Amino acid sequence: MSKRTEISSLGEFGLIDHLTEGLQPENRSTCYGVGDDAAVLCYDGGVKTLVTTDLLLEGVHFDLVYTPLKHLGYKAAVVNFSDIYAMNGFPKQITVSLGVSKRFSVEDMEELYAGIRIACEDHHVDIVGGDTTSSLTGLTISITCIGEAEADRIVYRNGACETDLICVSGDLGAAYMGLQLLEREKLVFNNGEGAQPDFAGKEYLLERQLRPEARRDIVERLREMNVQPTAMMDISDGLSSELIHICNQSKKGCRIYEDKIPIDYQTAVMAEEFNMNLTTCAMNGGEDYELLFTVPLSDYDKVAEMEGVSIIGHVTDAGLGCVLISRDGNEFELKAQGWNPLKED
């Protein structure tokens, strides 16, 4: 009998690493392949091409019970732009492939596309191609985004240096709390309890989940202030997981401080209501699409005065590991899923 290894034993990152192991580029235009937010292609001249792709499957990545199609289209596009911004570049083109089951009408697809178009207008991106096909079950959305950056501006995950400051934009955990809220209301609704959901005062959480923003503004401001990050990623899987990526790829460690992690008031209220550990939500809740980046210590003054950017810690020698310092001064090693040993799952 042939060997069967469960994919779950490798995990998603493990699987892609495993499958792409040892790939050696053949083409002069392939500057950087698998392993960062986007690939880097280069042609003559100083501008390089960035490519990133995302596959979204109904029931895995989105639930149409509470996700309006227009929002879904917007989000599907924006998460790709976010990957290009995370390379310190600007998205320029996308291709959109849709797998659509009979359940969906033309009007449904118009709604979805309307969201994609709004996202593209907001970010000055052109839709240049795609594919639509029938599907047996549910909706599949595959978007590939092409972006541009000057060669000397591109930021990878592997450039963080010791003593660099670790910064994040916006606030964390709200998208995750928004998802919890939507899931709770879905349950209530499905149980036939008939109550209309009351989202008053929680609009920010829903918006963060349903209509995330890609931080073009941060990339623009970093340029204006002449700050060149040493490493950057967008936070799609949670701060913990992304910090570990940057540290592993840069062969460094980090220390971040619980009391420095930016959290919105509504996120805190909601965590209280759900009886969840707020820091865990902020560290491991995904889909915030904020930017996580490191800058040289000498840029402290510049980033300290940037609105909507928080300095949460610094880069250390790899030997010191990736550590969160809690409010009471204890140290916890970061884990890709849940730093908190008490976290329930």
Next chain:
Amino acid sequence: MSKRTEISSLGEFGLIDHLTEGLQPENRSTCYGVGDDAAVLCYDGGVKTLVTTDLLLEGVHFDLVYTPLKHLGYKAAVVNFSDIYAMNGFPKQITVSLGVSKRFSVEDMEELYAGIRIACEDHHVDIVGGDTTSSLTGLTISITCIGEAEADRIVYRNGACETDLICVSGDLGAAYMGLQLLEREKLVFNNGEGAQPDFAGKEYLLERQLRPEARRDIVERLREMNVQPTAMMDISDGLSSELIHICNQSKKGCRIYEDKIPIDYQTAVMAEEFNMNLTTCAMNGGEDYELLFTVPLSDYDKVAEMEGVSIIGHVTDAGLGCVLISRDGNEFELKAQGWNPLKED
């Protein structure tokens, strides 16, 4: 109640046309967007970037009962390369996104990737990125391919001129007959008739279905012979359908001759066995991935001597429509699905 239009009322091409209607490029680097085999992006210098994408869903585009995963990977990559060749360019990079259900093991994905890697090696293409994610049902493969071509070499679908010769590479209908054969054997097997399939003498048909080739060689030879096609497409949906695309986009008509359509001996034998109209199979059977192109009449001598290229007709004024001249001299108007009014479905 809101309006509901069935997607089937528009068809796949109709849907994508409808959804992308009126898109206006915003970026200088977007030369040509939706509407051809690939998008064209341009940067400084004479080389342009081509982008194409394809979404393959289990149960819609492939049946794993008779498709080995390695072949599937090969085919999934090659069909994208074919789109780039159809622009008269060369594929250089791909991104691969996979949606994978629990049914699949790591070894399965290794097989799939092994096929993708072989295709990439054969065509000198680099795998530069991708995404793997879990799926609730079946396997989803989304591949985006990036290629290059010199600005003055790119061939669109809309450049065919009156009197141009219409040419196709290889032979047609074999991939479709291969599919019929596999479907028949699957049925026999499922009915528990226990007979082992006998594919002797039909290897070519199976190979055409399971392991299609993208015609890099034709693109290379056209260059060597200094022939610049006026329009080109790859034949994925059938000759009829692709001819109509070229004629519509070029605002021209065409006349092609039944007796000039290249058909392999095995395809003919199999059509006989299945009691199917051979010309219908060749005209409407998809997935041959041969190149369909038009060249100026003045290139007649050059294309006439190209091995593996058949001249099947010529381009006419739009008013004359798209016409097939049968062996007995009758004229049939081409339809996207089945020119033959007697065709059973």
